[in-house]
Amino acid sequence: MSVITDLRNSRELLLNLTRRELKGKYKRTTLGQLWSLANPLAAMAIYTVVFAFIMRVEPDRGDPSGLDIFALWLLCALLPWTFFTNVVNGGMSSLVGNENLIKKVHFPRIALVLSTSLSYLVSWGIEMIVLLVALLIAGGNPLPWLPVAAFFMVLLALFATGIAMMLAIANVYFRDTQHFVGIIFQAWFYLTPVVYPVSLVAGESAKIGPIFGSVExxxxxxxxxxxxxxEAFRNLLYDNRWPDLSTTAVCVAWSVGVFLLGYQVFKRHEKGLAEAL
Known part of the structure; x- marks a missing residue:
């Protein structure tokens, strides 16, 4: 069964599960959906103090937007990173967290992972709207780039969901998976240019030179x-320009490749999930 056929046959179930995820995520909290804004804003405040005022990280001005506000520069990459980790962590736990449902009812199990991704995509959309308003107030002009930004949002959702599907299966058979992933994400965050620019790495790499052969x-x-x-989200929202063609090609290749791989891995193990849980 193809991906499209799976989605078509389970679209009503997927919609209901997504609604359940959205309603249950902040159930019985005072702020409700506003927590999806509070968490990244709190992280932004902390990272801004540490990296802009203590460590003095200075990214380049937006080109050609001319923006020079560290907090907004940070959010343009922090929100995509937060969405990515939320989708992977949520999707990874979706099968184990719905053990009773899987054992009692027959339905496409993949809907559990996809509904988690869709619920976080809705939350991310709200966060991005707030960021767009802030960028407009600061003097940027991200509106013409919204369709392209939406395209990259879909690509990132596919990439994250593909990883989530593979880890969801791994977590069923090896419950330590979630703990290993937590450690990996800590290292992955600082290996990604969220709180510092790529130019900083390029400068240090040039100083050190090749580490083996011609590889730096x-x-x-x-x-x-x-x-x-x-880099793609910063180019679009902060710089207000097209990402490099190579950046776009890499994002498309990773997104489609990882999603299809994750789907194949998931479908291969789907029939035995009830017994494994």
């Missing part, structure tokens, strides 16, 4: 797909 640290650093996603 920057070459290895750029293998990280989240680097391309972070």
């Amino acid at each position: 640290i920057l070459d290895l650093y750029l293998l990280n797909p989240m680097t391309d996603f972070a």
Whole structure:
């Protein structure tokens, strides 16, 4: 069964599960959906104090927007990173968290992972609207780039969901998966240009020179797909310009490739999930 057929046959179930995720995420909280804004804003405030005022990280001005506000520069990559980690962590736990439902009712299990991704995509959309308003107030002009930004949002959602599907299966058979992923994400965050610019890595890489053959640290650093996603969103929202063609190509390749791989892995193990849980 193809991906499209799966989605078509389970669209009503997927919609209901997504609604359940959205309603249950902040159930019985005072702020409700506003927590989706409070958490990244709190992180932004902390990172701004540490990296802009203590460590004195100075990213380049927006080109050609001319923006020079560290907090907004930070948010343009922090919100995509937060969405990515939320989708992966949420999707990874979706099968184990719905053990009773899986054992009692027959339905496409993939809907559990996809509904988690869609619920976080809705929350991310709200966060991005707030960021767009802030950018407009600051003097930027991100509106013409919204369709392209939406395209990259879909690409990142596919990439994150593909990883989530593979980790969801791994977590069923090896419950330590979620703990390993937590450690990996800590390292991955600082290997991604969220709180510092790529130019900082490029400068240090040039000072050190080749580490073996003609390969430099920057070459290895750029293998990280989240680097391309972070740069793409900054180019569109903060700089107000097209991302490099190579950046776009890398994002498309990683997104489609990882999603299809994750789907194949998930479908291969889907029938045995009830027994494994």
